[in-house]
Amino acid sequence: MFLLIFFFLTFSFEKNLNADEIQFADSHGPITVMGDHLHKKNELMFSLRFSKMNMDGMLSGNNVISANSVMSAPNGASDESGTYMNAPILMKMNMFMFGAMYAPTDNLTLMAMSSFNQKEMISQRMRMRGGSRFNVNSSGVGDTRISALMRFLENKFVKTHFAFGLSLPTGSIDERDTTPSSLNSRLGYRMQNGSGTFDSFFVINNISDFGKVKIGEQFQIKRPISGNNSNGYRYGTSIDTSIWLSYRWKKNFSTSLKINFDYLGNIDGEDDQMNKRMSPVMDSKNIGHQKLNLSFGFNYVNAYDYFKNNRLAFELILPLHQRVRGIQMADDYKIMIGWQNSFEGF
């Protein structure tokens, strides 16, 4: 990824494109917003995104709690009375996302997206067991999303489209690693790569165009449609709503400010290979949240002949408010870097 950016910056100082050949930087939304734009008939676009997310410490509801209190106070572990034997301290997630978009007509764009995940979680054992730390890792392909984006309205000031999509369970829900209790124990819910279910989702996306200033809104709702997965559970409904403001400083450079609300409902069922007493991350009661995030980003479009109209975008996401169900890790920050390139005439 960084090599790619390096080549992109090094070899792009050649000849300027004519002004009318350059794409507007803000014709795409912030890089973490998926399916924010349609393409013209016969246009094909490829994208690569890299994201890094850190989670640090624990929350009970919306209060920060210490690792020791997770393991000493009765926290309602499984049967409302016990304590957890381990507490997660830190979690790191890297995600590489690959996407393709193709427009068979001006009013319809098809989109497919998948990912590769690397996750690491560091936990602390209870004092009775020495209080030492251990880490577990997982990696693999995540779930794959396919969707159809349909134009609803487009004029000089407003662009609105809908999308209907399906998330396919290509990510594993059987990630395992060595823990103090077993050499090969199933890892907690957040360490798994997929949901294990077919999920349907619906998106409404709206852009208001005020010239150099644009305001975008996206509403997305997703829910499982295939019953419980093969390990006996399904995630609740999730809602993701974003509103962003972008400003175009130059034709090929814009910055954005985004507020995003992220909701996940309660889980249905549980993975009975996870021992709830082991850790809050293995207890199905500790799933579900409401989060409010603030993001800063930029979009850049290469305006030189080499790598013509290749896009580079970045976004930093910081939590403003988090309320979790039960005891869960707290989001610390997330960054995303993305590259996009479109081709005409297919």
Ligand SMILES: [Cu+2]
């Ligand atoms: Cu696109």
